[in-house]
Structure formats: C-alpha cells, structure tokens
Amino acid sequence: MSLMTPASPRHRIAQLLLAAALFGACQQTSGHAPQTASVAPPALDAAKPAALPGLHNVVAYAPGLISGGVPEGEEGLHTLAAMGIKTVISVDGATPDVATAEKLGIRYVHLPISYDTVTPERQQQLAQAISSLPGPVYMHCHHGKHRSAAALGSASVLAGKLTPEQACSRMEVSGTSASYKGLWKAVREAKPMDAGQLHADPQGFPSISKVSGMVATMSEIDLVWDLVKQAKAAGWKAPADHPDLVATKEASRLARLFANLQQDADSVKLPADYQTQLRHSIDLTAQLDAAVAGGNAAKAAELMTAIEKGCKDCHKGYRDN
Ligand code: HEC
Incomplete structure (x- = not known):
C-alpha cells in the first residue's frame, strides 16, 4: 500500500499519467490522433x-x-x-x-x-x-x-x-x-x-566528465545553498516535500564547503581580492551555521542576504566574463 500514499512520487506520476490520458481523450474528440498515456x-x-x-x-x-x-x-x-x-x-x-x-x-x-x-x-x-x-x-x-x-x-x-x-x-x-x-x-x-x-x-559521448575540483565544489555549494533556502522558507524545519532535510546539517555542510575552497588548487591561484571575498564568505557561512544551530532565525535571514550578495559579487568578477 505504500505506493498509494499521497506524497509518493509514483502516485503523483500516476496522477499525471491519468491527466495525460484524459487530455488525450479530449484531444480525440477534437479530431486529433489519440495520445498514448504519457x-x-x-x-x-x-x-x-x-x-x-x-x-x-x-x-x-x-x-x-x-x-x-x-x-x-x-x-x-x-x-x-x-x-x-x-x-x-x-x-x-x-x-x-x-x-x-x-x-x-x-x-x-x-x-x-x-x-x-x-x-x-x-x-x-x-x-x-x-x-x-x-x-x-x-x-x-x-x-x-x-x-x-x-x-x-x-x-x-x-x-x-x-x-x-x-x-x-x-x-x-x-x-x-x-x-x-x-x-x-x-x-x-x-x-x-x-x-x-x-x-x-x-x-x-561521455556519461560523466571530469570537472576541476573548484567547479565540483561550486556545484555542491549551489545544491546545498538551495537546500538551505528551502529550509529557511519552511521556517527552519524540514519542508513538507523534503522531509529528510536537516537544516543544521546543510548549514554546516555549506560552511565546510566554503572553508575547503581555501585549500583548492584552482582557488589558491586566484588574486588577492578574490581571496578577501572568499574569506568573507567563509566567515558569513560559519556564522550562519552557528545561527541555524542556535535557532536564531532573524540573524540567519540577515546572514543569508549577505551570503547571496557574496555569491553574486564574486561571480561577477571571477566567473561570468
Ligand atoms: C569568493 C568567490 C566565490 C564565491 C563567494 C562564490 N563563488 Fe561560485 N564560483 C566562483 C568561481 C571563480 C567559479 C568558476 C569556477 C570555474 O569555472 O573554474 C564559480 C562557479 C560557480 C558555479 C558553476 C559551477 C559549474 O557547474 O560550472 C555555481 C553553480 C556557483 N559558483 C554557485 C555559487 C553559490 C550558490 C555561491 C554562494 C552561496 C557561490 N557560488 C559563491 C567563485 C565564487
């Protein structure tokens, strides 16, 4: 019966399939070829x-x-x-x-x-x-x-x-x-x-391409940043559609990923101004980790605005041109 719980992805797909089938049926009456369920x-x-x-x-x-x-x-x-x-x-x-x-x-x-x-x-x-x-x-x-x-x-x-x-x-x-x-x-x-x-x-064509350490870390930062934003939107609890998300765990992971960049072979080669920006982000994400762990939602929100600005500023100078 577990497949029939309303939150199950399969159930939602089944609903979509049904919707698509009904859509196909409507199309048929208007003279189009019947659609297969998809x-x-x-x-x-x-x-x-x-x-x-x-x-x-x-x-x-x-x-x-x-x-x-x-x-x-x-x-x-x-x-x-x-x-x-x-x-x-x-x-x-x-x-x-x-x-x-x-x-x-x-x-x-x-x-x-x-x-x-x-x-x-x-x-x-x-x-x-x-x-x-x-x-x-x-x-x-x-x-x-x-x-x-x-x-x-x-x-x-x-x-x-x-x-x-x-x-x-x-x-x-x-x-x-x-x-x-x-x-x-x-x-x-x-x-x-x-x-x-x-x-x-x-x-x-390759199924997996090797990317540099820094690109891989940034992809992971992007993913974790998304999860932290979802946790914030759900009031720092697990969102209904993401019950296994643990806010404190993701905030710690974000801080750790930024801290690790300081040892990254590509990152260390970048100029002094980049290093200053990186240190600032390391500091902010460490503070966010502490604020989330301490349940300080107002401070966490303030830090997230500053962290987001850090992503944008650094990318403008070192990624997007
Ligand atoms: C101190 C600078 C700096 C900060 C802060 C920073 N980034 Fe980046 N990011 C970079 C650089 C440089 C690259 C490009 C790396 C490359 O292509 O070699 C990059 C690349 C990326 C990429 C592209 C990865 C890919 O698949 O090519 C994403 C996504 C990303 N960053 C997300 C983020 C997010 C989200 C934040 C903030 C939470 C952030 N970054 C903060 C410097 C920064």
Whole structure:
C-alpha cells in the first residue's frame, strides 16, 4: 500500500499519467490522433516555463528538444521517462545520476559548460549530440535558466533547428539573465554547421566528465545553498516535500564547503581580492551555521542576504566574463 500514499512520487506520476490520458481523450474528440498515456512535453510556443514533478523551469526549444533544471531525484527522472525522453544531456558541473537514468532506459551525456560562454568546440559537440543521439532530448544545468538555455539554444542553431533569434526568444522564456553576456553572445553569433559534420558516433559521448575540483565544489555549494533556502522558507524545519532535510546539517555542510575552497588548487591561484571575498564568505557561512544551530532565525535571514550578495559579487568578477 505504500505506493498509494499521497506524497509518493509514483502516485503523483500516476496522477499525471491519468491527466495525460484524459487530455488525450479530449484531444480525440477534437479530431486529433489519440495520445498514448504519457506526460505531455511543454508546448513549443509556451510563454512560461513548466513545472512538473521533480522538474523545474522546463521549456521546449524545438520539436524533441527541451531545456530545464536538474531532475530532482528519481521523481524527476521518472517524469522524463514518462515524457518519452531518451537522452538527457547535463551541462552542469555536478556528476549526473547515470545509474538511475539507465534503469529507466535513458542515456545520460555529461558535457559541462561554465557561465562565461559556450565555447565553439562545446557548441559543436552539443549540436552533434542532439543530432546523433536518440530523442526527445532533455538538456539541463542546475536551475535550467542560464547555462542549459544557452547550451541548447546554440546547439539548436548549429544543428539547423533554430535561428539565433528563435533561440534567443526561447532563452527569454527560460529566464536567462541579461548579465550572462557571454552566454547570449554565443547564441547570437552561432551559425549552422555543415550538415555532414553533424553526425557523430553515439558511443563517443561521455556519461560523466571530469570537472576541476573548484567547479565540483561550486556545484555542491549551489545544491546545498538551495537546500538551505528551502529550509529557511519552511521556517527552519524540514519542508513538507523534503522531509529528510536537516537544516543544521546543510548549514554546516555549506560552511565546510566554503572553508575547503581555501585549500583548492584552482582557488589558491586566484588574486588577492578574490581571496578577501572568499574569506568573507567563509566567515558569513560559519556564522550562519552557528545561527541555524542556535535557532536564531532573524540573524540567519540577515546572514543569508549577505551570503547571496557574496555569491553574486564574486561571480561577477571571477566567473561570468
Ligand atoms: C569568493 C568567490 C566565490 C564565491 C563567494 C562564490 N563563488 Fe561560485 N564560483 C566562483 C568561481 C571563480 C567559479 C568558476 C569556477 C570555474 O569555472 O573554474 C564559480 C562557479 C560557480 C558555479 C558553476 C559551477 C559549474 O557547474 O560550472 C555555481 C553553480 C556557483 N559558483 C554557485 C555559487 C553559490 C550558490 C555561491 C554562494 C552561496 C557561490 N557560488 C559563491 C567563485 C565564487
């Protein structure tokens, strides 16, 4: 009976399947072909991103090409499977959950990009990946707003599926921030590849790519920061949809990750001003750890605003250009 508890992801998927089946039935009466029971992908002309179980900021760019946030746990991957997705491409630094995807018959490909640009080589690989691997394809970063949008936008132009203008208008829907100038430039300046060069050996794409220590730590910081924000929004208790989240544990983990950066081989090479900013973030996250442990919600809220500003300031100088 455990499968039937209302909070169970499977139950929510079952509801979606039912909704999709009913939707299919309605379509039939209006003369369309009956749909098989599945989660419908968002419409190509949707003006807003879709939220589905375990998936955020989902936007269709072209037929069979969808961008969005990282699949959250098994629930997200189950939704992708129910949508008929055959290939998931991560452009995020975090290591993808290849094993769960494979169990669901989904191929995972990992081709990480940074926030400053989509390099010409990466654009070509991504264009080859969406042209050579089985579709539909779901491309994700962490939030599904900036990097996956630019990655899919530019790859779609190279693959001859969209013009740069069309790709940019889908990026607007994804919510790509104007401050990532290099990401926008990559898409605006993208040009279709030679059709003959679009096909590549499907076996040649990596399921997991090695990223530098600093990128890996930052991906984890991003993930933990999200969890801390969710805990704050739930009044520093476990959120209803995330019952195993322990706020004090995540606040400690955040502080530890920042402290560890001081020994990171890439981080130590950065200039003095960066080191000052890093020390400031280490100090703030240590204080947040103490405030959360001590149940001081007002202080914790104040510190989180300062920490968030720290992320933005440092990225402006050392990540995004
Ligand atoms: C002291 C500077 C500094 C602070 C503070 C900082 N970052 Fe970063 N972050 C960086 C740099 C530099 C990179 C780029 C690393 C690279 O590409 O080699 C980066 C990269 C990232 C990435 C991209 C990882 C990837 O997959 O490529 C994410 C996500 C991120 N940071 C999140 C955060 C969050 C969230 C915070 C605040 C809670 C934060 N960072 C605070 C310097 C900082």
